[in-house]
Amino acid sequence: MSTPFYVSPQQAMADRAEYARKGIARGRSVVVLQYTDGVVFVAENPSRALHKVSEIYDRIAFAAVGKYNEFENLRIGGVRYADLRGYTYDREDVTARGLANVYAQTLGTIFSSAAEKPYEVELIVAEVGAAPEDDQIYRLPHDGSIVDEHGSVAVGGNADQISSYLDQRHRDGMTLAEALKLAVESLSRDTNGGERRLTAEQLEVATLDRTRPQQRKFKRILGRQLSRLLDESGGDAAADAGAGESGAAGGKGAEDGGSKDNGTKGKGPAGEDGSEGEPLL
Template sequence: MSMPFYVSPEQLMKDRADFARKGIARGRSVAVVRYADGVLFCSENPSAALHKISEIYDRIAFAAVGRYNEFESLRIAGVRLADMRGYSYDRRDVTGRGLANAYAQTLGSIFSSGGEKPYEIEIFVAEVGDSVEDDQVFRLTFDGQVVEEHDFAVMGGAAESVTAYLRERYAPGMSRDEALRLAAAALGHSESGHRDVPPGDLEVAVLDRTRTQDRKFRRVPLATLREVLPETAASTSSSPSSGAVASTSPEIAPGEVPPDTEPPVAP
């Protein structure tokens, strides 16, 4: 009779964590920056069909990095949970903290289960309040840990380099345009050097507390990005190679790994 293969629980958890971290590091970075009137999300995402930043509820937004099919299923589950809770009780009972805890339970259960691989994703859940002090940003890791972030945060890709860039230049009370310029510049910063990310390759959205509607989420259109980032727009129009990279992005069929999980294409 053959003896079963044995792996210690510590080694098993370490291997699963290393596996998830490698998958997340292959994705392009997502940056969250708090500014005077809300919270700004910025990510390099050349795909026009797949969104890494989305609305969950009136004042709550969701951003993720990693495998698209995995974090999209969690986003849909979060929307359903928020709608059900708001319908059954009150819309004010739907909070970012409650959604973050629900996501943490799901991610923790998947990570500790031996029957399936861990999710190769990290998630931001942000909620905008009536004042700057009421804003909340939660970061959820692949193993279900929840961390409340302040001022700014980055996940995926060259997260350490982008975070270091933001730490040196971030100032509280920035305007939306200042936060956008800072986030876009930070996403182009890495250990190998600095590059300008074309506005057409950016996905940007905000939770804006100054909106009169109950829904505070709004995507920033490409025309606004070109106005706020004139230097990057100029470099894009004069560089044929950047257009070639954007036009050759492959289409992704359902169930396949999206461009977000592939290594960034060198300019």
């Protein structure tokens, strides 16, 4: 009788973590930013049917990256938990912290179970409060740990590079157009340092807007409204660039007036999900 092959628990967990991280890294990134009136979710997602950002409850929204079937099961479970708790107790008892704890227990149990593979997903749960200091944003990696985030957070793809870019440029009191501009700029950056051009058709955008009079604060930004916001943010950038060029022309002449800041427009999304056959978002 042969001796079964032994793998230490540390090595087994490390292998499972590496497996999950590789799957998550193939998904297109999601960015979540606080702005003056709430929280905005921006995802690179050319699909109009498969959503990476969804509403959970009145003031709570959910964003995910990775395998669609896996995070969709988690989203449905979160909606059922919120509905049951709100019906049994009170709507105010449904919080992002409670939902994040439920997701953490589920992901942690799956990750530590040797009977099934770990989920290739990374989640963000956000709740908008009555004031900016009351907003809550939680990031949940594949192993079920909870990270309390403030200001901005990115998951999936080149999340480390995007997070560093956001940390340097995000500030309190940004308008929705300014936050959207920053999010699109961060998503447009490639891992090799280049930039791509993302259009409204390639983006999924939603907000938790604290100024909405109804209880449900979640709202998707689609179509002409999204195009108008992107044009507004692009127009502000063009105006700033024009002011800088005119100032330089006053001292040096108009020799550089024909140069354009957006000369490298990229070629659209380059299939960051690694393989077309896998349902990775």
